[in-house]
Amino acid sequence: MSLVADSPVSSSGSDDFAEFLDGHLDAGSENEDDGEAKREVASSSSSSSSSEEEFEDDDQPVSKRYYSEQLICRTKIPEAEIVQNGDGLEGSASHVIVKQNLETSSSASVSKNECAHPGSFGKLCVRCGAQVEVAGVSFGNIHKEILFGNAEVARWRDTDTKSVLCRRKLYLVLDLDHTLLNSTHLKHMVPEEDYLNNQIDSIQDCQNGSLFRLSFMNMMTKLRPYVHTFLKEASQMFEMYIYTMGDKAYALEMAKLLDPRNEYFHAKVISRNDGAQRHQKSLDMVLGDESAVLILDDTEHVWPSHRDNLILMERYHFFASSCQQFGFGCHSLSQLKSDESEPEGALAAVLSVLRRVHHIFFNELAGQTGRRDVRQVLNTVRKDVLKGCRIVFSRVFPSKFPAESHPLWKMAVNLGATCATEVDPTVTHVVAMDPGTKKSRWALEKDKFLVLPRWIDGANYLWQRLPEENFLVKSNEPKAEAKVKDSVV
Structure with a gap:
């Protein structure tokens, strides 16, 4: 019986997994070479079903239990019987017990020589049952022994991405x-x-x-x-x-x-x-x-x-x-x-x-003929945060430290600010911890913003230019209170 139609899974990626498993894991063989493969999988399945690390109880997401059952019960074991100690898929605190029926099997849809070996369960091909070494991606969140080849994963990823973007x-x-x-x-x-x-x-x-x-x-x-x-x-x-x-x-x-x-x-x-x-x-x-x-x-x-x-x-x-x-x-x-x-x-x-x-990805870029990339959109949104700000730092970095390499400098640039090492009329902000430095005094004289480093830090986390008056450097403020957060070293 096909479990795909009965599965409550709604995500497109999970559906594609189901279709793959339904379409290919039924392939079995009655020849003597396959008999040993079946016995190996049966043994692996039996021991795996008692392991708490591999099988969670029925409180886990239904779709995850479904695929674990599919992989265990159907990889070269066409008529495996699933018995649960609970009220079906929605039961609680149950483990899956797999009973194998190895006397009958469906005819093989593909020979070992023809199989492209799209993935492996343990060391067995999920399609033909041959012992293989597959280079690819391990999907440990489904089962720690399941691995699919790079080409197969790329196909799923392309299909799922198109489906998600269409929605x-x-x-x-x-x-x-x-x-x-x-x-x-x-x-x-x-x-x-x-x-x-x-x-x-x-x-x-x-x-x-x-x-x-x-x-x-x-x-x-x-x-x-x-x-x-x-x-x-x-x-x-x-x-x-x-x-x-x-x-x-x-x-x-x-x-x-x-x-x-x-x-x-x-x-x-x-x-x-x-x-x-x-x-x-x-x-x-x-x-x-x-x-x-x-x-x-x-x-x-x-x-x-x-x-x-x-x-x-x-x-x-x-x-x-x-x-x-x-x-x-x-x-x-x-x-x-x-x-x-x-x-x-x-x-x-x-x-x-x-x-x-x-909004930008699906509305403003909808008419673009090239490939849309959310990373570029994110970078554009980030650079709007401090756009138009020109910042000079005063005794924020250790002496002899290359300013352009400091995380706070990089953070300000990523937020759209322009950073400089010397003051000039175009400077809008001086970032300091001490109001007595030469650059700090210049900022006060020229009516520029004199703010603490955490003004940049806050903008980075909240994605907005915060009111400078909440971060002003004051002569009576202890330096210890002005240190940058733990994310800036």
């Missing part, structure tokens, strides 16, 4: 920690945070709640203000993925809190267990062309190959342990019994940016 959508890859939420181990909570235990929301009220105690994980999680509105609005413009450096169990639990009705992410949850490199992220497992993908993350260096796609987020430090993790000596939001503003916070600001990028 006037782009792709959005979302980090979890410090971007959409903040979590802490219960043992790391400080006495000043004890009051939070009286404010936690019911785990059944994920749609409206924001503070959750996950006792089974010894953890408390705070969703970032505005996150529910952000996800709802962004889902109208983007196919969304979660990509976290957290482990798989954590990623799935956070996905439940953010998307309790499974409306936004479906099977598109990628964890550190799924990636090829432990401390880096890439777009390999995202079924979208790089020219149509945006990324939200608080850490730039984990995306070494995709920085042009990245919107760097201001870190969300709700818990005290989060501040301690990054070496801040200040009180956290929880200790101050405060939180980010919803209408003026980071997620509201970045949603405005996403709307603008989406």
Whole structure:
């Protein structure tokens, strides 16, 4: 029986996977050479089904369980029977038990010599069952042993991208920690945070709640203000993925809190267990062309190959342990019994940016004959932030340090400002920490803006030119308070 028509999967990328699996994994063979391949897959499937690392319970996204079942049950095992310890696909806490029936099989649709070996499950071709070494992309978020060849992945990516663009959508890859939420181990909570235990929301009220105690994980999680509105609005413009450096169990639990009705992410949850490199992220497992993908993350260096796609987020430090993790000596939001503003916070600001990028891509560039690239659109929007500003820095960089190489200089240039080393009548801003320097005094005499470095930092995170009067250098302001945020080194 074909499971494609019965699958609840709605994303075009997942549908293409289903079509591929339905069309090609049925191919079997009764010859003696294939018998050993079947037995190897059966053995692998049996042992894999008992592993918590490979199979999540029925609370995981339906589409992910569906494809895991498809791969296990149908790769060279045409009449595998799926038995579940729950109420079907929507049951809870069940694992898939695969019983193989190897006496019968369908006739082979392609011989091993003719097969192009589009992918492998373990070391067996997913189409013909031969033992192969396939060079390509590992889709660990579907199953850690599944790998598809570069040509096949390119085909899927091209098909999925065309489908998504036809629906006037782009792709959005979302980090979890410090971007959409903040979590802490219960043992790391400080006495000043004890009051939070009286404010936690019911785990059944994920749609409206924001503070959750996950006792089974010894953890408390705070969703970032505005996150529910952000996800709802962004889902109208983007196919969304979660990509976290957290482990798989954590990623799935956070996905439940953010998307309790499974409306936004479906099977598109990628964890550190799924990636090829432990401390880096890439777009390999995202079924979208790089020219149509945006990324939200608080850490730039984990995306070494995709920085042009990245919107760097201001870190969300709700818990005290989060501040301690990054070496801040200040009180956290929880200790101050405060939180980010919803209408003026980071997620509201970045949603405005996403709307603008989406509008330019699909409206202003709609008539272009060349290929549209969201990275170029993002760069254009970014350069509008400080357009028209000419900046000189005064004792912000270490002496003998090449100013053009400093992250703050580069940040200002990326935001559209022009930077110089010497003052002249065209200068609009002097960035300093001390009002007593020669350039600072010049700025005051010439009625130029004399602002702290965090004025640029704030513009970078909020994607707007912030009021200079909120960042003026004052003679009585301690230098320690004027240091740049942790993202600028």
